[in-house]
Amino acid sequence: MTTYAPSEIEAKWQAAWADAETFKAVRSEDKPKYYVLEMFPYPSGNLHIGHVRNYTMGDVIARYKLATGHNVLHPMGWDAFGMPAENAAMASGGHPKDWTYANIAHMKSQMLPLGLSLDWTREFATCDPEYYGQQQALFIDFLEKGLIYRKKATVNWDPVDMTVLANEQVIDGKGWRSGAEVERRELVQWFFKISDYSEELLNALDGLDDWPAKVKLMQSNWIGMSRGIEINFERTDGGDPIVCYSTRPDTMRGASFIAVAPDHPVSKALADDNPELAAFVDECRKMDTTEVAMEKAEKKGIDTGIRVKHPVYPDQELPVWIGNFVLMDYGTGAVFGCPAHDQRDLDFARKYDLPVRNAFYMPGEEVEVANEALVPAKSEQVVFIDHFAGIEKVTSQEAIDATIDYFEANGLGKGQTKFRLRDWGLSRQRYWGCPIPIVHCDDCGVVPEAKEKLPVQLPDDVSFDIPGNPLDRHPTWRDCACPSCGKPAKRETDTMDTFVDSSWYFARFTAPRASTPTDIDDAAYWMNVDQYIGGIEHAILHLLYSRFFARAMQMTGHLPQGTEEPFNALFTQGMVTHEIYKTTDKDGRPVYHFPSEVTDGKLADGTKVDIIPSAKMSKSKKNVVDPDEILAKYGADTARWFVLSDSPPERDVEWTASGAEAAYKHLGRVWRIAHEISTSDGGDAAQDEDLLRAMHKTIMDATNGIESFGFNAAIAKLYGFTATLAKSKASVGAKREAAKVLAQLMSPMTPHLSEEVWSLLGEEGLIANAPWPVADESMLVEDTITLPVQVNGKRKSEIAVAADAAKDVVESIALSDEAIQKHLDGATPKKVIVVPGRIVNIVI
RNA sequence: GCCGGUGUGGCGGAAUGGUAGACGCAGGGGAUUCAAAAUCCCCCGCCAGCAAUGGCGUGCCGGUUCGAGUCCGGCCACCGGUACCA
Numbered sequence: 001m002t003t004y005a006p007s008e009i010e011a012k013w014q015a016a017w018a019d020a021e022t023f024k025a026v027r028s029e030d031k032p033k034y035y036v037l038e039m040f041p042y043p044s045g046n047l048h049i050g051h052v053r054n055y056t057m058g059d060v061i062a063r064y065k066l067a068t069g070h071n072v073l074h075p076m077g078w079d080a081f082g083m084p085a086e087n088a089a090m091a092s093g094g095h096p097k098d099w100t101y102a103n104i105a106h107m108k109s110q111m112l113p114l115g116l117s118l119d120w121t122r123e124f125a126t127c128d129p130e131y132y133g134q135q136q137a138l139f140i141d142f143l144e145k146g147l148i149y150r151k152k153a154t155v156n157w158d159p160v161d162m163t164v165l166a167n168e169q170v171i172d173g174k175g176w177r178s179g180a181e182v183e184r185r186e187l188v189q190w191f192f193k194i195s196d197y198s199e200e201l202l203n204a205l206d207g208l209d210d211w212p213a214k215v216k217l218m219q220s221n222w223i224g225m226s227r228g229i230e231i232n233f234e235r236t237d238g239g240d241p242i243v244c245y246s247t248r249p250d251t252m253r254g255a256s257f258i259a260v261a262p263d264h265p266v267s268k269a270l271a272d273d274n275p276e277l278a279a280f281v282d283e284c285r286k287m288d289t290t291e292v293a294m295e296k297a298e299k300k301g302i303d304t305g306i307r308v309k310h311p312v313y314p315d316q317e318l319p320v321w322i323g324n325f326v327l328m329d330y331g332t333g334a335v336f337g338c339p340a341h342d343q344r345d346l347d348f349a350r351k352y353d354l355p356v357r358n359a360f361y362m363p364g365e366e367v368e369v370a371n372e373a374l375v376p377a378k379s380e381q382v383v384f385i386d387h388f389a390g391i392e393k394v395t396s397q398e399a400i401d402a403t404i405d406y407f408e409a410n411g412l413g414k415g416q417t418k419f420r421l422r423d424w425g426l427s428r429q430r431y432w433g434c435p436i437p438i439v440h441c442d443d444c445g446v447v448p449e450a451k452e453k454l455p456v457q458l459p460d461d462v463s464f465d466i467p468g469n470p471l472d473r474h475p476t477w478r479d480c481a482c483p484s485c486g487k488p489a490k491r492e493t494d495t496m497d498t499f500v501d502s503s504w505y506f507a508r509f510t511a512p513r514a515s516t517p518t519d520i521d522d523a524a525y526w527m528n529v530d531q532y533i534g535g536i537e538h539a540i541l542h543l544l545y546s547r548f549f550a551r552a553m554q555m556t557g558h559l560p561q562g563t564e565e566p567f568n569a570l571f572t573q574g575m576v577t578h579e580i581y582k583t584t585d586k587d588g589r590p591v592y593h594f595p596s597e598v599t600d601g602k603l604a605d606g607t608k609v610d611i612i613p614s615a616k617m618s619k620s621k622k623n624v625v626d627p628d629e630i631l632a633k634y635g636a637d638t639a640r641w642f643v644l645s646d647s648p649p650e651r652d653v654e655w656t657a658s659g660a661e662a663a664y665k666h667l668g669r670v671w672r673i674a675h676e677i678s679t680s681d682g683g684d685a686a687q688d689e690d691l692l693r694a695m696h697k698t699i700m701d702a703t704n705g706i707e708s709f710g711f712n713a714a715i716a717k718l719y720g721f722t723a724t725l726a727k728s729k730a731s732v733g734a735k736r737e738a739a740k741v742l743a744q745l746m747s748p749m750t751p752h753l754s755e756e757v758w759s760l761l762g763e764e765g766l767i768a769n770a771p772w773p774v775a776d777e778s779m780l781v782e783d784t785i786t787l788p789v790q791v792n793g794k795r796k797s798e799i800a801v802a803a804d805a806a807k808d809v810v811e812s813i814a815l816s817d818e819a820i821q822k823h824l825d826g827a828t829p830k831k832v833i834v835v836p837g838r839i840v841n842i843v844i
Numbered sequence: 845g846c847c848g849g850u851g852u853g854g855c856g857g858a859a860u861g862g863u864a865g866a867c868g869c870a871g872g873g874g875a876u877u878c879a880a881a882a883u884c885c886c887c888c889g890c891c892a893g894c895a896a897u898g899g900c901g902u903g904c905c906g907g908u909u910c911g912a913g914u915c916c917g918g919c920c921a922c923c924g925g926u927a928c929c930a
Contacts, residue, residue, distance in 0.1 A: 044930090082929080084930085156928075165928080166929065167927090168928080214848055214849060215848085217847085218925075222847075222925090224847095290926070291845090292926055295846065297845095344845090499927095502930085537930080542930085652924090656855085658856095658869060666868090668882095712857075787863090833910050833911080841862080841910055841911060842910090843910050
């Protein structure tokens with residue numbers, strides 16, 4: 001072999017690793033353990049370049065940790081339940097199960113040639129009955145401990161297809177298939193009591209030192225702790241008082257109306273015999289259930305005719321409105337509106353001609369609010385008008401605290417800490433998910449299935465020719481015996497949210513074949529995940545749910561102590577984006593095209609496509625890249641090297657094919673250099689020190705780069721060192737040493753090439769098992785350094801000084817520099833700043 | 845709407861508050877070759893200038909500092925999340 005031949009090299013070394021079981025995770029007490037995990041993929045059918053990037057990052061860490069003496073656990077599996085499988089079945093026949101397992105087989109066949117250091121003996125899919133059966137056992141244990149309960153909740157209902165729609169299936173308030181106006185419908189559903197852990201999940205964020213600050217901030221805002229007050233408003237008609245929750249009781253003087261949610265008991269009661277109100281409530285029900293739809297919808301309301309007394313100014317009466325912007329889920333489902341200090345309330349007040357009264361002014365600006373609400377930061381000082389608690393000029397925050405005290409002291413309300421976080425609804429009215437192991441018995445009610453009957457398996461004989469849940473209409477599947485009394489009963493036909501599947505898979509990987517959800521010894525050894533890697537799109541829900549699950553599993557004895565926070569370190573890699581290519585069909589509907597179908601902005605038949613700027617790769621937009629082509633052309637090492645080299649790991653990367661060629665050239669160059677060294681001798685030993693100094697500097701830089709997720713920076717240093725090595729005239733002995741180290745430093749990114757170079761240079765054994773090189777500190781010390789010299793903060797020259805030169809020596813060298821003299825032009829510097837080892841700045 | 849993030853040459857990007865543009869791509873020039881491919885070497889932010897050099901320059905406006913891509917305030921654009929996409 002005289003040229004770099006990745007296809008030969010890669011197959012050879014993958015076989016060698018498999019024979020040696022190099023990546024099998026083994027428990028032993030002589031080494032520290034390291035658990036590295038990348039978020040497992042949804043088996044959409046094709047690996048895309050984003051997967052390659054994600055798994056390569058994890059692989060770099062895993063291989064590096066192996067080389068630094070750890071027992072590494074690096075598993076892989078499949079997040080295999082979910083809607084796309086059912087959609088595929090509806091669109092083109094077939095069965096979700098067949099579709100899913102075929103996709104897994106294909107994706108695995110694409111993943112294997114990447115040479116990832118995965119322990120494939122631990123592989124599982126969440127749709128394996130062995131996995132979801134254990135998940136059903138967890139459900140039953142959680143239920144017993146009071147972590148799961150039932151209540152009514154709203155869903156998007158498609159009245160034509162007679163089915164529940166996911167939020168993404170509702171487009172502009174209409175069902176994606178039927179086009180029918182979507183309605184909200186209440187169903188009894190199962191919930192995890194995650195809200196019991198609101199405060200704990202919030203406080204524990206502080207301990208997550210190796211999580212990105214932005215993720216902790218997003219979770220913190222999501223949990224959304226607020227201090228407020230519940231205030232009773234007495235009705236003038238003697239009905240039950242309306243309880244409002246407010247975080248801004250300091251604005252009470254400006255209260256001008258009460259707004260209740262359309263599904264508030266008051267609204268419901270009135271709608272029963274008031275057709276106008278009923279029509280409005282009905283209209284509100286037509287809105288889809290997402291937060292964004294609620295917030296962006298036009299704020300509308302209707303006066304109920306009910307009046308309440310202002311609790312502080314009893315001679316004032318406030319009208320009670322039903323508002324489409326009030327959420328029954330948050331607080332008490334009723335708020336008071338203070339138009340002067342809330343823009344939404346102000347818009348509402350102007351629209352319906354309600355009074356606007358300031359509660360406070362800014363100091364020195366006694367201006368009544370017109371069309372822009374006065375909403376200063378809570379830390380700003382404001383002047384209150386006629387404040388009932390006797391306060392005048394304080395910050396809003398102080399006023400809030402004082403008002404809560406005043407209300408409590410006068411029996412007008414009670415201080416409350418509330419959380420934005422809602423309980424997690426897990427019921428889904430779909431087939432392709434984990435069946436909820438519950439039996440409904442006429443006599444015994446809601447009964448969990450007996451554990452020895454698990455898994456409650458999905459039936460295979462189902463059809464998807466009509467919408468709706470096939471479990472519901474299956475002729476026999478629902479029929480069962482009540483686990484409690486033994487009489488005929490019916491199974492629950494709802495399945496679990498797929499977030500449940502991904503909330504504990506990391507724990508299952510520690511003992512994937514255990515006959516219980518986890519093996520406590522294995523979990524104790526391998527948990528926690530030392531490094532978790534995944535997309536920022538999971539910053540809130542998946543990670544929060546997993547944190548909740550770790551606590552719940554601990555409470556039910558499925559995880560040992562110390563695993564409340566299951567992910568010690570988190571890294572959120574950027575997404576791979578791509579342009580979107582769109583044309584329009586004869587009815588004006590968009591048609592998307594894969595990048596492989598588009599050349600120079602045109603389809604094969606010459607049709608020009610519209611190019612939409614890069615966005616997250618998604619199947620529906622077809623802006624995905626299939627890595628098969630890259631692997632066939634260049635091999636895995638090139639693909640791995642390129643996805644890491646071109647962009648910092650935490651940032652999005654736009655896929656371009658042009659860089660792959662460059663990566664391939666570089667790897668060929670490294671191979672050639674090693675080949676040359678292995679077949680030559682001689683050289684000039686006087687050059688050795690320069691080469692070895694560069695080598696030790698590179699060991700340090702590349703190691704730091706890997707440890708800090710600066711893979712692109714590490715690669716830049718490796719490019720530089722390769723050039724140094726290529727040009728070096730040093731002795732073959734030194735060059736051999738340098739090439740071996742280069743191969744090692746590259747090995748986490750280009751493992752196959754590195755093994756080949758290692759063996760070319762005469763090393764026995766696998767580079768994967770070789771100890772990581774350590775930089776010799778004494779080779780890193782420099783005698784002379786170059787310092788930039790600025791005049792008034794702009795660089796004008798540079799000087800060479802001894803590394804340990806004193807400040808005044810540096811100053812005089814700088815001042816006597818020819819270029820600096822010219823700039824000073826005889827003037828005396830006002831000030832000279834010398835930052836040792838960094839810079840000199842002369843101020844004139 | 846709300847929460848979080850990002851913005852630097854033709855392009856991807858580098859830079860503990862200290863030489864802006866490392867490294868790579870594209871482009872230009874050269875060596876080698878009968879010729880090409882491959883490989884190797886050099887140049888490459890913008891404007892002015894033959895050059896030396898000077899001025900400008902990190903989305904926009906302002907501030908802090910001897911010094912700001914980096915810190916602070918206010919905007920703009922784009923990306924992610926927004927609880928049933930995964």
